[in-house]
Amino acid sequence: MATIQLDKLVKRFGRQVAVNELTLEIQDREFVAILGPSGCGKTTTMNMISGLLKPDSGTVSFDGKVMNAVPPGKRGVGFMFQNYAVFTYLSVYDNIAFGLRIRKMASQDVDHEVREVARLLQIHHLLSMPASNLSINDMQKVALARSMVVKPQIFLLDEPLSNLDAALRNVMRAELKKIQQELGQTTVYVTHDQVEAMSLADRIAVMNFAVLQQYDTPHNIYNRPKNLFVANFIGSPTINFFEGIYRSGEFDLQDFTTGKVVVSKENRNAVDECVRGERIVLGIRPEHLKIGTSKQQGASGLRAKVVSFEPLGSKTIVYMHPDGNLKTIVKSSMESDYKPEIGSVMNLIFQEKDLYLFDEKSTELVMRFGS
Amino acid sequence: MEQKLYPRVLKFFLVVVVTILFFFPIYWIFSMAFKPFPEWTAAAGKIYWVPNNPTLDNFRAIFSPKLEMSPISGTAIRPIINSLTVSIIGTAIAMVVGIFAAYGISRYKAGGNLPFMLLQLRMFPPIAIIIPIMIMWAFLRMIDTWYGLVIIYGVVTLPFSVWLMKTFFDDIPRELDEAAIVDGCSNVGAFFKVVMPLAKGGIASTALFVFILNWSDFLIALILTDRRWTTIPVHISKLQSAMVGALYGPKAALGMIAAIPPIVFGIIIQKYLVRGLTFGAIKK
Numbered sequence: 166m167a168t169i170q171l172d173k174l175v176k177r178f179g180r181q182v183a184v185n186e187l188t189l190e191i192q193d194r195e196f197v198a199i200l201g202p203s204g205c206g207k208t209t210t211m212n213m214i215s216g217l218l219k220p221d222s223g224t225v226s227f228d229g230k231v232m233n234a235v236p237p238g239k240r241g242v243g244f245m246f247q248n249y250a251v252f253t254y255l256s257v258y259d260n261i262a263f264g265l266r267i268r269k270m271a272s273q274d275v276d277h278e279v280r281e282v283a284r285l286l287q288i289h290h291l292l293s294m295p296a297s298n299l300s301i302n303d304m305q306k307v308a309l310a311r312s313m314v315v316k317p318q319i320f321l322l323d324e325p326l327s328n329l330d331a332a333l334r335n336v337m338r339a340e341l342k343k344i345q346q347e348l349g350q351t352t353v354y355v356t357h358d359q360v361e362a363m364s365l366a367d368r369i370a371v372m373n374f375a376v377l378q379q380y381d382t383p384h385n386i387y388n389r390p391k392n393l394f395v396a397n398f399i400g401s402p403t404i405n406f407f408e409g410i411y412r413s414g415e416f417d418l419q420d421f422t423t424g425k426v427v428v429s430k431e432n433r434n435a436v437d438e439c440v441r442g443e444r445i446v447l448g449i450r451p452e453h454l455k456i457g458t459s460k461q462q463g464a465s466g467l468r469a470k471v472v473s474f475e476p477l478g479s480k481t482i483v484y485m486h487p488d489g490n491l492k493t494i495v496k497s498s499m500e501s502d503y504k505p506e507i508g509s510v511m512n513l514i515f516q517e518k519d520l521y522l523f524d525e526k527s528t529e530l531v532m533r534f535g536s
Numbered sequence: 537m538e539q540k541l542y543p544r545v546l547k548f549f550l551v552v553v554v555t556i557l558f559f560f561p562i563y564w565i566f567s568m569a570f571k572p573f574p575e576w577t578a579a580a581g582k583i584y585w586v587p588n589n590p591t592l593d594n595f596r597a598i599f600s601p602k603l604e605m606s607p608i609s610g611t612a613i614r615p616i617i618n619s620l621t622v623s624i625i626g627t628a629i630a631m632v633v634g635i636f637a638a639y640g641i642s643r644y645k646a647g648g649n650l651p652f653m654l655l656q657l658r659m660f661p662p663i664a665i666i667i668p669i670m671i672m673w674a675f676l677r678m679i680d681t682w683y684g685l686v687i688i689y690g691v692v693t694l695p696f697s698v699w700l701m702k703t704f705f706d707d708i709p710r711e712l713d714e715a716a717i718v719d720g721c722s723n724v725g726a727f728f729k730v731v732m733p734l735a736k737g738g739i740a741s742t743a744l745f746v747f748i749l750n751w752s753d754f755l756i757a758l759i760l761t762d763r764r765w766t767t768i769p770v771h772i773s774k775l776q777s778a779m780v781g782a783l784y785g786p787k788a789a790l791g792m793i794a795a796i797p798p799i800v801f802g803i804i805i806q807k808y809l810v811r812g813l814t815f816g817a818i819k820k
Contacts, residue, residue: 217714238720253735257657264719272590315719 167227167318167351168193168215174223176209183209185375187223189352190203191368196345198366200353202398206375207355208323214353215244215321227319240319243312243350247324249304251311253297253459257288260296260307264315268526282314285344302333313348320345320352326361338364359399359519363387371395382405383519393528396448396521402482402496407447407453412438416447420487421467429517439522439532446528451496456511458481467513471505485511501528559701565795568788569594576785594789598775608775608783613791614764615771620797622757622767623680623750626689630746633690634697635739641698643713651702654695662692662755672758680762689758693746700745704738705731726758740808748798768794 169191176184184206198282212218214225216237225232252260256328259277265275269369283289286306291299296307305325312320325341326334345352348406356362363383371378371386371394379391389397396404409418414433416426426447428436456469465509469485473520481503485495489512495513505511518535572591575584598612640646650810670679678684708731716726732739733740754769761770772790775783 215718217717236716236721236722237714242718244715244718246711246715248709248711250709250715252715252730252734263716267716267720267725311715311719352544 168229169319169351170224170229171210171214172208172224172226173356174213174225175221176206176213177221182375184213187372187377189370189377189380191351191477193351194349196342196354196365196367198362198369199372200356200359200362200369201371201372201378203357205372207357207372210372211321211323211353211355214319215242216240217244222412229483240317240472241317242321243315243317243418244321245308245312245323245325247327249308251296251299251307253295255296256292257283257294257296257299257307261292261310261314263311265497268315278314279348282310284293286310286313291368301328303497305329305337309344313344318350320350322352322354322408324356325354328357334361336364341365359401363399371398373398373530389530389533390521393446393448393523396523396530400450402451402498404448404450404521405495406523407449407487407493409447410443411436411445412443416445418447418467418487420490420493421469422489423466423468425466426520432517436522436532440524444525445531446523446525448523449515449519451482451498453515453519454495455514456485456505458499458512459533468510469513470510471507473507474503474505476501501535562795565788565791568784569792571653571785573780573785577780579780584778594785597783597786607777609784610795612771612786615766615790616770616793618765619751619767619769619794621631621731621795622685622689622765623747625682625686626693627747629686629690630693630697631739631743634694634742634746635735637694638698638701639705639731642702643710651698654698658695666756666759673760677762680765682765683755684760685765685767686759689750691752692756693749696749697742697746700811701735701738703787704735704742708734737808739806740751744798744801744805747801751794751798765808 169189171187174184176185185208187206189197199210201207209218213220215376216225216232216235220233227240237244237353244523252263255263261279261282262275262424265278270278278319279292280289283292286309288303288306288310290308291303296304296343299307305328322341326337329337338361338508354362354365366383368380368382369386370380371396379386381389381391387399390399393406397406407418407420409416409420411417414436416428418426456471468488470488472484472486474483475480478501480501481499483497483499483503483505485497487493487495497513499505514536520534521530522532522534523529524531567585567587570590570592571584571587572589572593574580575587575589598608599610628662637646641651650777667672673679673684676684678687710733712730713723713726716730717781721729752769754773755768757765757767757770758773761767766774772787772794775787777783
């Protein structure tokens with residue numbers, strides 16, 4: 166049993182605010198990912214949970230008990246570092262046994278625990294090897310084993326997969342998820358990789374500039390991003406944004422010469438209510454934006470010129486300039502066999518339910534048409 | 537691909553020249569130590585490149601008990617003991633203080649500008665500070681005592697040990713200490729259990745360096761000692777007689793002996809010297 170509560174955590178380094186008024190509640194056995202670009206404060210947050218850093222103000226509580234004054238070793242957390250921090254002067258066995266020995270566990274118990282966790286991670290054949298001879302893959306497993314062996318209530322993982330190559334990363338991702346489900350610790354996972362966060366986490370905390378942007382399930386983060394930053398950060402390729410003005414039932418988009426998007430009758434009232442200022446940003450994800458000729462059904466009348474395309478196998482990403490602005494890029498995700506002609510002017514096709522409506526000034530999501 | 541002959545010959549030639557340049561003084565001391573008086577004295581009128589009649593007379597002259605009428609006989613033993621004593625204790629002081637100071641500076645940015653000021657200490661010409669120190673030491677009655685020398689040796693070599701150790705500690709990833717702390721170590725425990733074993737090579741090579749500095753010091757020992765606590769370098773300078781002037785043979789003999797401890801020390805820690813340059817806990 167372990168829940169984590171962060172209450173108005175603040176941490177400054179000199180003048181720079183690394184984490185600002187962070188409030189977060191993590192349920193027992195929950196897998197939470199802290200996601201954000203580098204320098205957003207996610208590792209600082211992690212270090213405050215583990216106790217390696219003391220918050221300037223605010224509290225860290227486990228199960229309702231304030232932990233601020235408890236030293237890291239007494240908090241019952243397992244910590245896995247981005248660069249693994251394996252003690253290379255020790256053998257694999259001694260590395261895994263390190264935490265148990267510090268806790269003064271009897272040596273036959275240490276042996277039992279070490280072998281069990283080594284078997285679980287399939288590194289039992291390496292136990293007698295010096296840790297300095299390990300491959301990066303095995304080193305990562307040793308680091309994982311070392312933090313697991315003390316049976317922490319809370320598991321903190323700081324970008325554990327970022328040093329691995331792509332293929333291995335997928336394997337380890339699946340493995341991590343399996344282990345977490347088997348052992349059922351509360352897990353906090355720091356990453357800048359949205360795929361890792363989306364695939365692993367029960368809930369994602371998106372951070373930027375030291376501030377928590379949104380804390381929600383992967384589904385909601387994707388479908389109901391709270392603001393422009395979250396919408397832009399999640400999804401690959403990134404979402405398309407079009408700035409414009411809302412006036413009497415129409416979005417007038419400045420990037421398009423023919424840029425009018427008319428709001429349907431049933432949504433008209435809702436939009437009228439939501440939009441406060443005039444200036445808005447319309448968002449649409451590339452996977453919801455198709456291209457075709459003006460005769461096709463759902464054609465919006467917005468036109469764009471094809472600049473390039475990337476056939477990715479499972480899909481083809483088409484890059485275009487809107488006809489009114491050659492600096493903006495419009496991305497569309499099409500079927501894998503789609504081959505546009507470079508330079509051709511195409512019509513953008515999308516459905517109203519896939520639109521995201523943001524307020525330009527506050528950058529907040531004001532309305533989601535569908536779902 | 538095979539290198540062309542000409543650059544290879546040139547390279548080889550340069551290596552030989554530099555090697556001779558470096559090793560000649562060592563060879564000269566070595567050969568002089570075994571030359572009899574007629575061969576090392578300037579009065580011989582010619583240079584003996586190798587000892588024609590190798591002898592241990594020079595060693596006898598400085599080590600044999602005072603039986604002969606020579607004023608230098610048997611005088612070398614005490615300076616050797618003195619040098620060992622003050623160099624070892626001075627090195628120990630510089631290392632113990634230096635390790636902790638360097639760790640504090642490396643991990644906790646302790647001391648603000650102090651580390652740099654410490655380095656500036658080395659930029660003073662030693663002669664500028666040694667005279668005031670001599671006066672202070674005279675007041676404190678620390679002239680010609682082992683602790684008078686040891687304190688100065690520890691302090692003078694401290695900047696070196698701090699800065700060298702700091703670079704070694706900087707190379708040890710912080711995450712290693714942190715991992716140990718999360719595993720339940722105290723800060724001090726993490727230092728001894730994780731950082732120290734990894735810094736062994738650095739500590740050993742720094743200790744050797746500091747020891748050589750102390751061992752070869754002439755100026756400080758010359759000014760702060762008088763009789764009982766003269767060290768080898770000072771004693772070498774004193775080996776002369778009214779009749780023949782500088783006694784180069786005995787000087788060379790003592791010099792050769794003085795070269796032994798650093799070499800032995802170096803061989804003992806050789807393993808760590810190599811490791812000190814290659815350790816690294818993390819795959820990048």
